[in-house]
Amino acid sequence: MNLQLIRLLHLASPALPVGAFSYSQGLEWAVECGKVANESAALGWIRDALHFALARCETPALIGMMGAWKAGTPAEALRLNTEFIATRETAELRSETLQMGYSLARLLRDLPDTPDALRGPLSSGQELAYPLPWAAAAAMWQIDETEAAGTYLWAWLENQVMAAVKLVPLGQTAGQRMLAALAPDLPALAAEACRRADDEDWENFTPGMTLASCRHETQYTRLFRS
Structure with a gap:
């Protein structure tokens, strides 16, 4: 087992203190209004979000930022960060990415092995979307872009499935069935995200x-912040 894999597990861990568990990205409303009422509907909702949102915008933004960090151009990473924040369509989605970005940036600043070339831009006072510090960590640890994209997608997928398990509600076995059903999509989606790394x-x-x-x-009643 190599160190890059350990680093990827670190970034994908639900123990990463960024508060991802507290967001459902609209899934809670879909359950409330009856759009998602069973395992099949939850699977369809999460699959669509994975294919049409995460793989086409958020993860490509992450890969673009990784490229900028690896090239030693933090100004370009921050420009892409601004572009990504502009894609957040609602107040909750914007607040979510900024809160998680702030938390992860603060964590990276506190890690002793974070180089000054990353620490400075992460301390700029600018609003930071979640993909920016995540990309900084992946670049710092020399992680391959395709593997980073797949890991980011998996972390999002696991969080959404766990939200569905709580909200619908579903049993833990149903959650594992959904993860098993959607996991085979991730390699192709990771490759697509890497192809879309240019913000155009x-x-x-x-x-x-x-x-x-x-x-x-x-x-009126909510368990999640988005």
């Missing part, structure tokens, strides 16, 4: 997810 190729057209997030902002 990002695509973020997910009206159903956006409307669910908007409705969640005024939902």
Whole structure:
């Protein structure tokens, strides 16, 4: 087992103190209104978000930022960060990525092996989306882009499935079935994300997810912050 794999497990771990577990990205509203009421519907909702949002916008942004960090051009990484924040369509989605970005950047600044070339931009005071410090960590640890993309997608997928298990609710076995069903999609989606790393190729057209997030902002009872 090599160190890069250990680093990837670190970044994908639900123990990473960024608060990802507290967000459902509109799934909670979809359950509340009856759009997602069983395992099959949850699987369909999560698959669509994975294919049409994560693989076409958020993960490509991550890979673009990784390239900028590896090239030693933090100004370009910060430019892509600004572009990505502009793709967040609702107040909750924007707050989510900024809160998680802030938490991960603070963690990286506190790690003793973080080089000054990364520590400085992460301390700039600029609003930081979650993919930016994640990409900085992946670049610092010399992780391959395709492996980073697959790991980022897996971490998102696991969090969404666990949210569905709590919300629908579903049993733990149902959650494992969904993970097993969607895991084979990740290699191709990771490759697609790497092909879309140029910000001209990002695509973020997910009206159903956006409307669910908007409705969640005024939902009366909530377990999740998005």
